[in-house]
Amino acid sequence: MNEVLLPPLIYGLGAISIPFLPAGKLRQALMLAVPVLAFALIGNLPYGDYAVFNAAGLHIGLLRIDALSWIFALIFSIAAFISLLYAWHVDDRVQQVTTLLYAGSAIGAVFAADLVSLFVFWEGTAIASVFLIWARRTEGSYRTGMRYLVIQVFSGVLLLAGTVLMYRDTGSVAFNAMTLGSTATWCIFIAFGVKCAFPLLHNWLQDSYPAATITGTVTLSAFTTKLAVYALARGFPGTELLIYIGAVMTLFPVFFAAIENNLRRVLAYSLNNQLGFMVVGIGIGTPLALNGTVAHAFCHILYKALLFMSMGAVMYRTGTSKASELGGLYKSMPFTMVFCIIGAMSISAFPLFSGFVSKSLILSASADNGYFFIWLALITASVGVLEHSGIKIPYFTFFAHDNGWRVKEAPVHMLLAMGIAAAFCVGIGVFPGLLYQYLPYKMEAYVPYTTTHVVTQLQLLIFAGLAFALLIRYRLYPAEIRAVNLDTDWIYRRMLPIIVGFFAAMIGTIWKAAGQLTQYYVTSLIRGIYATHGPHGPLARTWPSGSMVLWVAVILGMTVLLTYV
């Protein structure tokens, strides 16, 4: 059963044909058809491994369809479709080709049954996606893209190193559940961790996503990090370390997001925080927790894309996504506002919205397993999510102080893309069964809408909202100021260059001093030789031949004397 048209191949063919198609509706329609076609071809196949072959002694499997890869492929296909629809107006071949290659690589990686093909697609996502940042075509985006690429490729190289070590240790490159211990597994774990934006490895995300093009950020938000979540769920389920990493991940971005002015960067911090919930679920590793992770990734891709799309639409019309410059846009962009609020309520996990039905699984799993402090951290982080994504984003964009923007509503295709994402958010929130039936692991029927869940969640959220209202009223809420905030990227953007610069200067000085010293000695040596052997030196004098004859006679006389006396 090897004769299957692989999804990445279809994305690849789509990408190759784009440059030859005339700009316009035909090209855009073809692009929209790619994710639909790619998923339709494999969506109904029975579970199993396809496209299996041996290459150079390695057992390669390009298409492993099981419940876990199937649902990730589904959500990646939906995300690709939505972001391509959102980018209907973009007439830039670079972005169109790379968007397809990027989505295709991500789906290819999800289906990879071995570490070698995983590595190929893993690097594929890195290389294709950087063009979505460079496509902004400014000096700043070029440099940001370079930083992004270095870190992404670093993750790929670690994965390759881990794969090679794994092959040496076990003789197999199959990509299955692993336990941390050997160097190989640690390499792979950290490779996944870089892409998943673990604490201290996270800053590429907040640095690069706001620097991409308006449509590029929407695409970026869906794939790279969720691919890492998939890889962790596949490779390291039940690894306890992940619980603590995840808990830290949910908490620390909250503080950065609260004072960040660039709203697309606020969303990037919020993305980081949401990944934390998924990582905790993987760490707990029970079927309920893993299903929670998958469900949360599914819902998260949709509402995060929705939020990025609404901020993108605002940026498309106004040229900025900074809270200090925006405000009062409810007058000009009411539909975008409604979609943004739907996204905000979904991410904040209000009952009847998608975040509620997915996050509940992870919270219940952490409580069921007795992780009290982890559960408390997640509850606290939920309040944080409400703060930066639930309230700050819509409030400072569409309400707050009217900054005088009088712009058009977002274009129809953007509204359509946002509408589809919003429909998913509400649909899944109201009918959680629609999503639960596709969750990969067997668990007891889970009911998210119990009185306790709904009431306690509403109490938590509405009282936090009350705190916001009071802080705004008494002017205690941090003002939106045009500024940048330092994060770990400062280490490699400022501190390391300074240290390297210091050592470079020091080595330069030593080199110069050593040079001068050498020059001094060489010069005095030459002077000495010159003094003796130079034109006026005693050894370079012209001697008359008479004196030589005299000296020969003297030596001869001495020899005769010594011989006979």
Place this chain on the structure above:
Amino acid sequence: MTSHDDISPDDMHWLSRKLLWVEKPGAGKRVLIVLLAICAVLALADFAYHKHAYFHIEEIPFIYAVYGFVSYATVIFLAKGLRLIIRRPEDYYAQDSTEVEDERPAGSDPSTLIPGSLSDRANRPGGISGGGSAHE
């Protein structure tokens, strides 16, 4: 291109018109009163059903309400403290970042386009973001 004052409610979308009350004086107070009322109802709801708690601490009445309020305020005040340490001018990373590339100077008239900015290029045919119009 229109400026701040000359948009009349009639020109707005009906959805926007419905929300115009938010700019009326006293709107903030009214929102607060409504919010307080909702909060009171939610808090009292604790006595109206049996709570299925995972942990004992959840059984304390109003605990979720208090925790939501307190943790929100804590996050904000800690973040304000954090800002004192990590805040830098917007052009701190200057050419290395996109932070100041596409933006107008702070406080300038939003209706003017910055030459070379994203929104400016969006207006040019074949520009980076296609043919959208940034301003009316």
